[in-house]
Amino acid sequence: MGYIGRPMANNLIHVADIEAPARCVVFDKDGTLIDFHAIWGPRLERGAAALAEAADLGNEFLGQLYRAAGYDPADGTTSGQGPLATAPLHQFTVVIASVVYQHGINWDEALELSQEHIGAAMTARPNPKEIIPKGAVTESLRRLNEAGIRTTIATTDNRSATEAMLDTLDLRRFFTDVRCGDDTGPVKPDTAVLEGIAATLQLNVSDLIMVGDTVSDLAMARKAGAALCVGVTGGAGSIEQLQPHADVLIEDVGQIRPA
């Protein structure tokens, strides 16, 4: 992966109307770099419908499945602190399997049905229509890299979907480190994810700015001691949820600029 720019610049970073010294910006993926809602609600609905059909279960099952996932099919909204917004796939399939189990199907079969149908829907290779950048992503990353600021990704999504996003939006060259939910090793919100990124770059966590659209991202960053916890609105987390955990809220990553 490429790294552009001066490695040891004086790294003051502006985020909206505040600033902090930092050497690296860690981005969440869904809801931060790309639109959250364009992907995950429709995917869950497709997987849930296939699962209901395969298990011969009806609307009551679907209602319970959506509540367990933290998703409202009536208006397509996702709960910012629920499993759909924050859990890696291996946890999410267990959440859904427990709903299947509660409808009279034995556990082994419930898990298999969840992995087969929910797993397939959630891990299908994203098509370009599902990958919508949230604001001026490329410009923001280029500016940061040119100023000597490293940029990295920490997502709970799988590596294959993450790489599809990087290729579709031609962003691969900007990231020195990409950590995914199915990698071996720690997964968000474990603070070891940020500690690992810092260690790889020979930095401290206090040199990192974390940018994310969920409480999970921001609480992790604050607990780890990041330089700034930046909340992105319009993703899975509401402003009311994010505010107490964020040093600053932005609408998109274009509001992050080197000094």
Ligand SMILES: [Mg+2]
């Ligand atoms: Mg997110």
